[in-house]
Amino acid sequence: MKPAASLQRRLGLGLTLGITLLWLLATAGAGLVVQHELDEAFDSALEETAQRILPLAVLEIVNREEPRALQHIASLQAHKEYLTYLVRDNHGNTLLQSHDADLAVFNAQPLEGFTTTSSHRLYAASALRKTVFIEVAEPLAHRHEAAWGALQAFLLPLLLLIPLSLFGTWLLVRLSLRSVLAYRRAIETRGAGDLSPIKAARLPAEINPLADAVNHLMERLRRALEAERSFTANSAHELRTPLAATLAQVQRLRREIPEGPLQERATQIEASLRELARLSEKLMQLAKAEGGGLLSETPQDLLPLLAHVVEDLRRTAGGRLHLQLPSTEAVLTTIDPDAFAILLRNLIENAMKHGASDQPIEVSLSSTALLQVVNAGPLVPPALLAQLSERFVRGPGQAEGSGLGLAIAAAIAQGVGARLLLASPAPGKTDGFAVSVQFAPA
Ligand SMILES: Nc1ncnc2c1ncn2[C@@H]1O[C@H](COP(=O)(O)OP(=O)(O)OP(=O)(O)O)[C@@H](O)[C@H]1O
Ligand SMILES: [Mg+2]
Structure with missing residues (x-):
């Protein structure tokens, strides 16, 4: 071009x-x-x-x-x-x-x-x-x-x-375009998720309609995104209660019917319902991850949040979960605690689900707010690796899932201005999978 x-x-x-x-x-x-x-x-x-x-x-x-x-x-x-x-x-x-x-x-x-x-x-x-x-x-x-x-x-x-004419025109155009350059800077410096109207100070009459058009477009985009998000969140929320009720009914049914083919079918229905409940849970998480409000007003200490989530997951993971913390008192960053818990939970769940089941999972946080989750397991080809954080993209593994976990993690990272990197093999190893998230220290 x-x-x-x-x-x-x-x-x-x-x-x-x-x-x-x-x-x-x-x-x-x-x-x-x-x-x-x-x-x-x-x-x-x-x-x-x-x-x-x-x-x-x-x-x-x-x-x-x-x-x-x-x-x-x-x-x-x-x-x-x-x-x-x-x-x-x-x-x-x-x-x-x-x-x-x-x-x-x-x-x-x-x-x-x-x-x-x-x-x-x-x-x-x-x-x-x-x-x-x-x-x-x-x-x-x-x-x-x-x-x-x-x-x-x-x-x-x-x-x-x-x-004189060369210099004069140069100066005049420069002065006239000053507000346009300021407008460009205003667009450039705003975060990816910021779709609020851009306030432009006194643009030239030729450019002003353009700024209005951009603002209109952003407004429409914001409404469309919001509609999509609230639809996802609302549907997932609405599904929750009927799913839980149906699951309870099926469980009762299964206990009441005698052993045999009917019992097996009831078990299958129960598994499908559980899967459906998990999917609606993930959709709610995704809606939250892609919405606003991922940043907290005051800096949060990641150490207790991390300890809490790991403690919670240890019950299912058993002794495989190894935690490594920095010697500093606190690791401060401005992420919303709920968002951080959702992100970490998804990463550790993945390591438990997709990693080698007999190998340890290492979760570490550095004093510079670098979070890492590393597990052993088969290599992921680079072409697939590049797509894993897209929605509904899954690997070839047998583990259950909907392909939303990494998309949720990536959306949260993007929303808080953190950098999420996937690596396979894990750094310093010949196999396995590593996810690192570098948060912006507060
Ligand atoms: N820690 C990991 N080790 C090995 N492979 C992984 C790891 N994390 C993710 N993957 C691969 O990336 C794919 C996408 O992960 P993602 O979390 O988005 O979806 P999922 O875990 O399959 O489903 P969901 O998280 O929605 O239940 C997985 O199917 C798996 O192949
Ligand atoms: Mg997952």
Whole structure:
């Protein structure tokens, strides 16, 4: 999948590119206008100069003793001429020229009006019935220089504008998205079971409907989950009494009927009813495990809770149950005591049911709130191991059960923010099964 494009990057690049292009277009337009206006101004200066010099030149030539002689006009001060001029008669003989004038620049024959050569702009005017011509030349480079100067004045700000626009958009988008980022953090930091509406502070108008939609969705999800849970819990609860009553009836019946096939059938019915009662008990546990209220308000000491459950189960497990406790006074964590008892009971029951029946079961709690239940027994393949904490998934063993015990344990662990790990073989052994639950110490 392509990584999501950053809004900051996209807007920054897009806007900067757009502004730069528009600026360049405007510069080109302005350049054309400036060029046109400059040409007009320079042309008028050229014309003005010719008109001014011509009468003076004619006067000077007419007053000469030798009118056909060429005369250079000496410059008063050394300077570079932008405008050079040349006065010729109608045969092309040069009569007068400015000190910097280069003959190669001018047309072979004087042409009245404006002409442009490859390097110069020329203007020619005549006097004395077209017998004396003056031509003024201005290098085109001079005009280009002026136009380029104006263009640079337009282009220079662009150097500043590009980084400014990039930074400006970056900053603006960042500021505008601040509330969106806060919203994202609010979603990220909440626990898995927290489906309450997310309070978003002043989101942009474009995002606000999204936040509303998310809240609606969460609300629907919460209701659906709650309905499912309460249905499970209620049905299991409702089944309890009739199941117990029927079981009592069947037991009485079994005692009253004589030995024989009828007695056997009654025994089977009793076993099925017991199984049904166990299943409804597990469903109730699952409903509790998946519901809220798994955390206690005050930190709980796990040591007495653990001792109590183990003591209770020892009656059925006999001497197989080995308990190992830390030397610390207390192991505190914020799990609800009932939830902890349900979790531990399921793990130890599993070890008793599915583990090797002649091997010890080791239950241990460390001072860092790590609970472990280890038993010997056949290996569980890794593929199956990964699925065991799903509902109704069972191993290949012969023991009775509905496949809910590990799902209950996993749901409780998740609800209290603990980490539940299954391992087979047990760590440090070649066979067996180990469950470890790392609680968050209070
Ligand atoms: N301590 C264990 N040793 C070996 N196998 C185990 C152990 N605990 C669980 N298993 C395997 O994982 C499967 C699922 O366990 P889970 O507790 O979810 O269901 P169950 O014990 O079969 O039924 P239930 O707990 O609902 O009565 C078991 O069927 C068993 O194959
Ligand atoms: Mg079980």
